[in-house]
Amino acid sequence: MTKACIVADLSFEIGEIDRRLFGSFVEHIGRCVYGGIFEPGHPDADSQGFRRDVLALTRELGVTLVRYPGGNFLSGYNWEDGVGPVAERPKRLELAWFATEPNSFGTNEFIDWCRAAEIEPLFCVNLGTRGPDDARRLVEYCNHQGGTALSELRKSHGYDAPHGIKLWGLGNEQDGPWQIGEKTATEYGRIAKETAKLMRWVDPEVELSACGSSGREMKTFGAWEYEVLDQCYEQVDYLSLHQYFTNYDGDTAEFLGAADLMDRFIGEVVAICDAVGAKHRSPKRIMLSFDEYNVWWKARPGGKLKKLSGWPEAPAFNEEIYTFEDALVLGGALLALLNNADRVKIACLAQLVNVIAPIMTEPGGRAWRQPIFFPFADVAHLARGAALQQAIESETFASKTLGELPYLFASTTHDAASRRIVVFALNRHLGEGMDLRVELRGVPGRLALEDSRDLAGFDLAATNSAGAETVRPATHDGAMIDGTTITARLAPASWNVFVLSYS
């Protein structure tokens, strides 16, 4: 049995947890849109073709925001193809994934879907094949009240009131050679600046995010962030981060280091943002939008992005089947986001349905939860208020790439409004349980345990399917409270949640 301790004081906060931290991502790729959120003719589809079973699971997952329409797809997308009468919309060759795009789902359908799901949209503008002019036209179409050609065009499409889209992403992964319209940092920084300027002139309420690197492993990581922000620091509000976690070597301990990797990556990007701010003598601070993260490797052999052949329409593609091990890794990544709540304000789990996703569907049939669904739902529903600073004591293990790491990776949150404290704890010891002690200080009342649950005891390779959701959380027995100290025994390789309240 290994031992670990968390000490946290309610008055020592990292920062407020932005509700937009619990976002996801819907791209026109594979069966994410077509056959995922949208399947006219499905027995459970509503009058617009939205699958009600998927809407219900999206709500259960606790998603607060969804990024759309890509991803790599974005960089060749003409938004005009996806608005107006569906029968008149063109089919196009789609060069990000080599598919055929029917365009029967577009901007307005996505807004309707967001309303049905009670989710905020994060729209992205194409800076691959297009630029500032297209972006300002899209903002005018979506957000301008009326009386101009584009706002009247929206009205003629049946949307009298403006969509009021507040959050916008400026392009996608423009540093990647796989991107339609790859750019150097200087080229991208310039176009991001000009695009941001025009979008704000059309609608001063918009919040804008510039592209950071496609991943920490990119050779240009660091230099890219610096140069991009040097160009557009005063014009943007957020810088994006993307990271996918892999386990090609089958090394679980190393894989569980993903939480620390994410934490360090965030710290590095914050440092670069602030270095540019210092250079510009700017009082402004750039916040982070971690708008793509997940485990993604089994559906991507050798780390290569697959391209389709034969121009299929909505094929099954990049449908990663997640394991219990992946759920532990994703749990750690979510805690790294919480522990950086002062700077990370937006995050999107990539993606929502079928393609590297927590929700899976059968064409015409059932929908189900993958193992990664559960840690996301726990954090999205329970992490409210502020993330607390923690002093953690834990034995360590050696990571090949990250050095000594604690077996315990944890996050503690406090919501004064509901008088709730939640402790999320990941035991990364694969062979031993953990005796955990949590000492809470500054609790203004008597502490009670409302709920405790874990995801534990499964084979690391266990998966779920339409017929069997084997990997599911269970009630965690045996947590004890003595004053403001909680003790609990965590299973080896386990995700644990303790919900406490005080009165």
Ligand code: AHR
């Ligand atoms: O989420 C899948 C793809 O991963 C996205 O289209 C792209 O942005 C990233 O490379």
